[in-house]
Amino acid sequence: MTVPRPRPRRPQRATGAPTSRGPVWLFDLDNTLHAASRAIFPAINAGMTQYIIDALGVSRDQANHLRTSYTQRYGAALLGLTRHHRIDPHDFLKVVHTFPDLPNMVYAERGLARTLRALPGRKIVLTNAPEAYARAVLAELGIERIFERVIAIEHMRTRSRWRAKPDRAMLRETLRRAGASLADAILIEDTHGHLKRYRQLGIQTVWITGHLPARSPSLRLSGRGRPHYVDHRIRSLKSLQTGLQSGRLRHTG
Template structure:
């Protein structure tokens, strides 16, 4: 007797969907070159600003991200660091175009989705707009909600802060029940699922995990946590409503976007 096949999850549907796209490792593969460059720049900035050794600077960078959602928030709270200078220094790349990797036909995939589209990123505004411009998808989003827009009178905030998201959605005239968050970071999805958002976990851009036995590296994103409504490998699945397709090729985004620009 053949085993019963698992039913495929239906495509996400909504009356008036509002898509909230994370930027890095969601709209492009930041793990390829950009994340390593940002991490290195952050560590060096902390070394120079706080006069600490490399090991301590690296520990501060990682621990502040884990504790507050962004290294910037920890530095702003505990050290005399200029947040705007920090954001500018660690997110400026003269060779940004060559560092980007994305899915084939990215502009068509985003444009085909019904409803409003926004970017919600813990990165700075200038960096987000630069990436979207290189990907040639900037015009597809009605607004970019970057870390500078997440501040309130009490200070800097970032994902996955619930109060920040509520305010950002009020400012954008978006009901939380209409929002669909597409994100690679599970902690952000878990936090915002409690607010009533629908959640999409994209895993196709995440780095592979090394195996201890020397076999080929394991693909990330095994299983689907309870707070994830839909787990996909490719943005293509948002449109097709089928199981995620494995990304093919590692072309540069500038080339891909020029081939598929509407």
């Protein structure tokens, strides 16, 4: 199986000091830019469980427990697997994120590209998924060229270990390399645990809930309101522009 060939990459901005003032939008990918829970997440979860069964020789119940517990503890199942087991991380990422039928598995808001282009400032994808998968999804959505860079889990590594959201040191380094400041960053995420941890760094946070399953525990927890670490809660990305206009989100440009 092969991942659909992504479009050619756009040149990346040089690292160093911030290149400009103004919002730097950090978009999560799954359940933020598209509705991953409809088809892709079930397939990824099944693929991870089967990979763990095959690699570690454990039962399906044990494999599911490892997958979910490592995700909760480390932010990504991969991190737990590489720290506690002999797992080839690159093979794991490739196997569980490869979908021959990807075009029929991607669902997104109508007018997504137009909505994103209308936002002022720079736009970056920040995802715990692998780069090949992320770029394939963005290409299917027709929005890859809107983002100046895609920061995937392979780019979050340090010399000694793999990292993932919500690691704080990783985010600081990510923004430094992008020439962006914490004060200018706006994180759009469906995972409230990531928003909570990163809000403590002083960045602005937007919780998008429109792609979450109706029975999501996080939705039941917060009801119709928003947690204290969320600056703006939205169902649709179209509401980001409203957040800027209303002052719920700071626009420093």
